[in-house]
Amino acid sequence: MMAPEHVQKGISGSEHRETTNEHPVSAKISTGDELKNIFLDLFLEEEHGSHSGPPTKLEAIRPFKIFYLPREIRDQIYYHYLHRPKGVPFRRSAMKKWAVKKDGVVLTLFLTSKQVHNEALEVFCRFNVIEFAWQNKLGNVLGGLLKMVPLKTRNMLQLVRKPYDKFESFLPSWNGPWIRPKPEEIWIQMIRDAYTMRSHFPKLREFTAVWINRRFVDEETDIHMNSARGDEQLVNMWGCWMRKWLEVHNLVPPKWLRIEFQTNYTDSIEEMQQRQCAFQAAHRRLID
Template sequence: MKMEATRSAPTPPQLTPTAIQELQDAFGTLVLQLPKDNTPVPPRSPILPTWTGPFRLFSLPRELRDHIYHAILYRPAGVCYQLGAARTWGPPWTDNISLTFFLTSRQVHAEAVQTFYAYNTIRLKYHIDLAPTLQLLLPAPGALIQRVQIESVSAKGRGTGPKREGPSGIWDVMIQEARRVEAAFPACRECATVWKVRIWILNARHADDARQTLYFDGKTPAEKVQTWLEWMREWYVVDGAVPPRCMRVKFDTTESEEDQRAIDEALELFKKEVSGSRADMVAMVWGSLSEKLETELLA
């Protein structure tokens, strides 16, 4: 009788216990026996408040109504005054303000227009002359406007023709523009004149007049302030133009914050200096120039 060979099943390999298995063997079902937190979860508040119906705007105190007007009308980037007939403020690519809000009632118009002009910067763009644009805002809005930004859109950076080429001519025009704004808007607290210029252009040498050149390369922030201040003093002696207290110069957004702070600080110092006697200012400038020339000759 033939015997059939039987095959035995292969012995399974011995698995080395892992750290997780060892923990499970040691603690068993301890985790399952931990007490559960049965604290009820409070219901989530709705994203939008429940509409309870209309309310009477004028039943609210004036301070609260002003907050409502501010939430509707304020734009941090300012609003651009357009010469067209459209009943909106601002170019198409910005957050426009519908002027139909002012037409709700006479009282809403009287109250909201004060908030609108008190907090928004009115950006005035012009091509040739600033005066006609200012006339369009007189007399009613002009008495309320507190912040203005002048933006020339001409190819040369300013619409009105300067008395000379170079940075000093543009500087003189900006001062005259700011003085026009100050005269037109008696409540104006800030008039920002936008200077579309690059610092490397100011560094460029002017062969016809070395006083036009401003050197900023390699200078510290304090030295940049002093460079601007001395430059403003020199051209004050030539033109006698005094910037109004509300004036500030705003570089194009491509310039650095350090360059912007330098001209801001220099302009504030310069406005304090020219608030006194012109004769004293001229004498101080000539004395400073004499010392500078003597230092250069000795070097």
């Protein structure tokens, strides 16, 4: 027996609905923008309840057009994020744990683009003082450490610093005690290192040798603060001491060498500062 016509239509309609694989929502979506608006509406309803206003559309955040700014302004931006007033230490043991990796903003500057990387690196090398650690007790050559600096960076560095101490340059002796340098040997080594620095860093403007100076300088140089009658006589005493050892080693101090006294380990800070002023004054007279 044949079923009624309206029953047959119902059966055929239900079969059609069961056999179809098309999702009822996907049939209404034609573009990615419509899908984005649907999810945005759902999100807003969860946060603020249903609303009857027009749907809010998401707008992409466009990158800041930094190259529209003059180079001088860009350099000031780089300087703000990259300058380190206390300097940047360079040590072989710390190369893989450099502080720049811990700063997301600095890392972003170097990874934004090749042009930003080059400009930021130039500002970094122009204004930051790179400090090289002490040589170890085996007396490793300074040039070997400087060669570990990438060539591109070596060609940009302009300010470097290195500490010197009486007890940091011990050399092993097989037949006797450890040999420690005298004050004049440390000073001569500063001059030689200044030329070594310049040979590796062609744009070097200033090499600061930090002399961790203690009272042994008075004892081993015969330049005693109490024996000097006034600052000028103390300057002359340092000048005579310098010229004596420059003639012995046939050296000329370069103009890019600057010497500072580290006064943290002395009993009298004021006395050490007075000695430093006299030493620097005598040194300027030699290079001017």
